[in-house]
Amino acid sequence: MIASQVVVTVVLFLFAIRLLGAATDALTPSLRKVLDRVIVDDRSALGLSWIASYVLANGSIVAALSLSLFNSGLVLPSQLFLMIVGSRLGGAAVVVFIGAFDYLNEEIESLRESTSLGLLTFLLTHSIYLPAMALGYVAMPAIRTGEGHSRMLPDLEVSLPDVISVIADIIIDSVGAGIAFLLAIGCILVSLQLFDHILDGIDKQRLRRRYVSRLQDKWVSFGLGLIVTGVTTSVAFSLGMIVPLYNRGHIKRNEIMPFVLGANIGTLIDTLIVAIALNTAVGVLTVLALVTGGSVISVVVLVFYAPYSKLIDRVQNRIVDNRGYFISVLLSLLLVPLLLIVFP
Template identity: 50%
Template sequence: MNWPGQAVVDRVPSSVRLLGATATTIFLFLFAVQLLGTTTTAAAPTLRRLLTRIVVGDSSALGLSWLAAYGLGNGSVVAALALSLFSAGLVSTSELLLMVAGSRLGAAAIVVFIGALDYLQKHRYSLQEGVSMGLLAFLLTHSIYVPVTVIGYLLYPIVTDPARGVGTVPSLESDSLTIFAAATDVVTETIGAAPAFLLAVAILFGSLQLFDRVLGRIETSVIRTHLFRHFERTWLSFAIGLLITTVTTSVAFSLGVIVPLYNRDYVTREELMPYVLGANIGTLFDALLVAVILANPVGVATVLLLLVTATGVTLLALARYEWYAWAIESIDNVLLEDRRAFVAFVVSLVLGPLALVVVPLAVG
């Protein structure tokens, strides 16, 4: 049943509706980031007591963000939350770096979820085959971000200490965000810091989900026809993944749009891997945007450190692509052919981050 005014909306050109939906999404995203910053500052005492009980060290910060990316199905929200907590002085620089890195380690969960949905819609293959791209995405993501996390952790004092001396940088602040300042203050004072904090997370998550819905209205056959046919060229496939994810700020879209193609063998595994590597770099740009909006030089430096390191490690993998692809494909084959290995790998993806959180709590 159509709601009143549906006929009027239907008469509006689709391009205008798409533009309006995009503008609404951007507005909600900026408002959510501003509200997140306001509420984390207001709720600092409560959040500090909560975090000191859970985050008892750097490893638990990594595990917590990793698990949060699983739960929310969106690593971008977790990275934005980590940056907001850091701006409020609730987490240290090392914990910030590990929380942003953890958001990337858990982000591939959305690809597994999309693959599972595709399996439920088309029972042409087993569930193991249906989530095969998600497993591949995890392998590719961890092959890059595990060394990136280690390197970043070793280098962050060198990179972030100079930024710490900068203090607040007016040039990072957007005058347009002052529009939201009064509104976020009113919301926080009216409903309280804790509810406003939850509202901010919900709006941020909702804005990114809305953007995915907006992108879903785009005729993806055009993208598939004119872009995905170039996947056989390694560096071009990498550039396409980087470009689509950077422009859309949505790894759920850039990877989700090709899950059905991969499951139906329209795109080969070797052709897809550079694309996923590019997407894994592009997905850090939205975290960088949040750091810039929050006007925190150390936050910007931390995200840039991860971004530059991830780019370097990825370029090294692409430079030795034949060896790298062989290694990834060998592991992937074992997971797809050996059910016990498959189950063990999936269990490790849960127990690994859980152990990072629980073990420090138990020892402490």
């Protein structure tokens, strides 16, 4: 039963990627007019994907869309890289907004309770991906070539079954490229939700009993977060295994932090799969550049884990203990990406 559900979900995901790519190609003239006004340089590309992650409340969809835009020649390699980074920064901030809304609506009485894990994930994500963005951006000239193709990797020979391509083309001809574009995004979202539903059937209690005692070792904790998230391509599942224990005080903050760091790297696996499915070597290298940069920074952080964890603790406590600081952080999460777009 589970095997058939997985097959259906994978086929739906691959179909959605193929439909998104075909629809983007068909909409290239129209999209170019819009993007030429919005994405005037690399910084505006970062801001656009950051804001788009808020609108869609899903960084993975924004990353997939960015790869599709690049594959259609609508964004440059450096802009693609920053758009993928923006999808991760925005995706991490969405959890903070959700916690803040719960608090403001008096769904949860304590600001610390409503934003505890969300703010921690946000701080960890930004502390890793901002320096990783700097490292990867410097490496971008080595990835792209004159015509936007890479000679560093052989041509990708991954191709989707002809029937998927035929169905995608039929849909575009029937409903139009615009509707097909929106349908593709919806199918990606549905496939991700279906996969999360499948993972809900896995015995998390058994996994907790097997692995939670090992979280005390920072390297094992990091590796588990990376592997579990990479294999399942679901941060919701990997964090869902340990969040209940964290909320009940069974896992300390310094034990869960390496796990979240690993999950932040593993969550890029689905983006890598999209790049492979779209047969874009530069896209694959761009994702790998971010994965490599994030991994290097994470390893450095774990080597100097004691001062790093104390710094994160200090910053998080300062934010949640002072409502003015908290509001300032929320405003900055809205204003920074907007300013990147408006004042490139």
